[in-house]
Amino acid sequence: MEEVHEGRALGGGMEADGPANPQELPPSPRSPSPPPSPPSPAAPETPETPETPEPEQPSEAHARQLLLEEWGPLSGTLELPPRLTWKLLLLRRPLYRNLLRSPNPEGINIYEPAPPTGPTQRPLETLGNFRGWFIRTEKLQQNLSWTVKQQCVDLLAEGLWEELLDDEQPDITVMDWFEDSGLDTCVYELHVWLLAADRRTVIAQHHVAPRTSGRGPRGRWVQVSHVFRHYGSGVRFIHFLHKAKNRMEPGGLRRTRVTDSSVSVQLRE
Numbered sequence: 001m002e003e004v005h006e007g008r009a010l011g012g013g014m015e016a017d018g019p020a021n022p023q024e025l026p027p028s029p030r031s032p033s034p035p036p037s038p039p040s041p042a043a044p045e046t047p048e049t050p051e052t053p054e055p056e057q058p059s060e061a062h063a064r065q066l067l068l069e070e071w072g073p074l075s076g077t078l079e080l081p082p083r084l085t086w087k088l089l090l091l092r093r094p095l096y097r098n099l100l101r102s103p104n105p106e107g108i109n110i111y112e113p114a115p116p117t118g119p120t121q122r123p124l125e126t127l128g129n130f131r132g133w134f135i136r137t138e139k140l141q142q143n144l145s146w147t148v149k150q151q152c153v154d155l156l157a158e159g160l161w162e163e164l165l166d167d168e169q170p171d172i173t174v175m176d177w178f179e180d181s182g183l184d185t186c187v188y189e190l191h192v193w194l195l196a197a198d199r200r201t202v203i204a205q206h207h208v209a210p211r212t213s214g215r216g217p218r219g220r221w222v223q224v225s226h227v228f229r230h231y232g233s234g235v236r237f238i239h240f241l242h243k244a245k246n247r248m249e250p251g252g253l254r255r256t257r258v259t260d261s262s263v264s265v266q267l268r269e
Helices: 060-073 086-092 161-167
Strands: 001-005 134-140 143-152 171-179 188-195 200-206 221-228 237-249 251-257 258-266
Touching: 001 060, 060 086, 171 188, 188 221, 200 221, 237 258
Parallel strands: 001 221
Antiparallel strands: 134 143, 143 237, 171 221, 171 258, 188 200, 188 237, 237 251
């Protein structure tokens, strides 16, 4: 596995920690504007289960104790708004968990080389569980194309609250793993926008298009990650979009695979 924490940032991308080194930017391209945000996926349906006695619900004090054991000590100024309870937070657990749906659609293990696969004519949606992803294809030259997958995370619907996001501005970590498929010099791109309540106003953004070294074996996994810090108030949505490159061959489409995508929120230490 190869790790690329930042890769090559696309020109003009405003990162939450400050602008990138101008010498590392390509000559002229501008940061892409966020595409229209897809609707946030609906909450999963609760499967029907046989009737069983409901477990005893923890008290408010016990729920707070359990969460503090997970989260660590809170800032002295952090208080819950009246509409929230510790029991509700314990149920939702909005911090320190992956907020993306179907983060590993094809069930691939990053601790092993990407399983060999040949060209296929099957649609991507038939190759795994892609629930929550909005998928489209961008045609390129020379039989190449991008598979574009995106989600928009509604932070309030996931259990976070305005005062936490605006006053504490917890870290927002995005992470992804892509296959070094060797189909081109750049086979993967990541684009993330932190959006206001209107889903159009960009508060912070990150764009990266890493080039792999080409020295390792084909099929190794490459990690891309970024942490948004001190991004400003007003963030309500996270628009996560990644691209994986494909090549059309006589037998069908040869793909670059992506797995273990994640978006999570952590309290600042």
